[in-house]
Amino acid sequence: MINIVYRLKSPKFFEESIDEIELDGVVVRPTFLSICQADQRYYQGSRPAEILDKKLPMALIHEGIGEVVFDGESNFKSGDKVVMIPNTPCGEDVCRANYSYSSKFRGSGFDGFTSDLIKLEADRVVKLPDDFNDYVSAFIELITVAYQGITKFEDIAITPKSRLGVWGDGNLGFITALLLKEIYPESKVIVFGKHQDNLNLFSFADEIYRIHDVxxxxxxxxxxxxxxxxxxxxxxxxIIDLINPQGTINLFGVSEYPIPINTRMVLEKGLTIQGNSRSERExxxxxxxxxxxxxxLFDYLEKLITNICEINxxxxxxxxxxxxxxxxxxxTILKWNK
Structure with missing residues (x-):
């Protein structure tokens, strides 16, 4: 089957190329996609030159949903609405696939979802209820990143969860705070941010603070x-300053530069630091x-949508x-009409 892929060839320059898809696995037609900051770093050319040279040309976008066109094993029906999983395991490993060096990730290690059709293995597709909001569903992948981190947090936290602090008033901070409040309704969720306009959207939080006015x-x-x-x-x-002894610090933010940490206070308080990245099928x-x-939750998550763009x-x-x-x-949500 002929397929057209829309790849970023160099910063701010997309090109079309014709590929061929074999009819095996599950073939999905993308319908709604969502732009991530990682996509923007490639598009703007803000990644190191050696990384851009290595990875481009490449189709971007790793957040998205679509409709099933073909399934060789008949696990899905034609027209089923599904969310596509960008993480792609390549062999067995002792760690979770989203942390394995042998896994590949769409829109980073190989082509993302900006194409007419996507071929995936059956375990890289999860069926969605028909009544799910399509625009919010487009960024379910980002929601799973927060969910995965909270699941891991549950496994390592040994002290009370009465007061949970979230630093960051952007998309991931909003989603993480929202999920924490839903999963731990008896806990106080306290959000720390820099922009008052953003913080005002955290209506579900128990307390909000600007970081310089705590x-x-x-x-x-x-x-x-x-x-x-x-x-x-x-x-x-x-966080280290405000956290109680033996608490956990759960890291989600990505930095291109080394970040110094006050290890003296980490040791003194007996803190546990856990990194979180990407997600898996579960x-x-x-x-x-x-x-x-x-x-x-859809009503809250819909507040995150600032742009809806039809792509023809x-x-x-x-x-x-x-x-x-x-x-x-x-x-920014892309209504994918390609």
């Missing part, structure tokens, strides 16, 4: 860092169950990335 008596049991970049340093410093299934049981051409795709790059908050 009450002196504020303490937390566990911290979740969702800041990233060089700002991670000040966020981690503040996380997608968990998020789908969570959204099915708690449909009110390469120029539309470029304009969507340009529009997303000037958005200070929220998600």
């Amino acid at each position: 009450a002196k008596d504020v303490v937390i049991d566990h911290g979740f860092e969702c800041v990233g970049s060089s700002a991670s340093q000040s966020a981690i410093e503040q 996380d997608f299934e968990g998020v789908v169950r969570l959204l099915e049981k708690n449909p009110q 051409s390469l120029n539309d795709l470029k304009e969507a990335f340009d529009k997303d790059s000037i958005s200070k908050f929220g998600k």
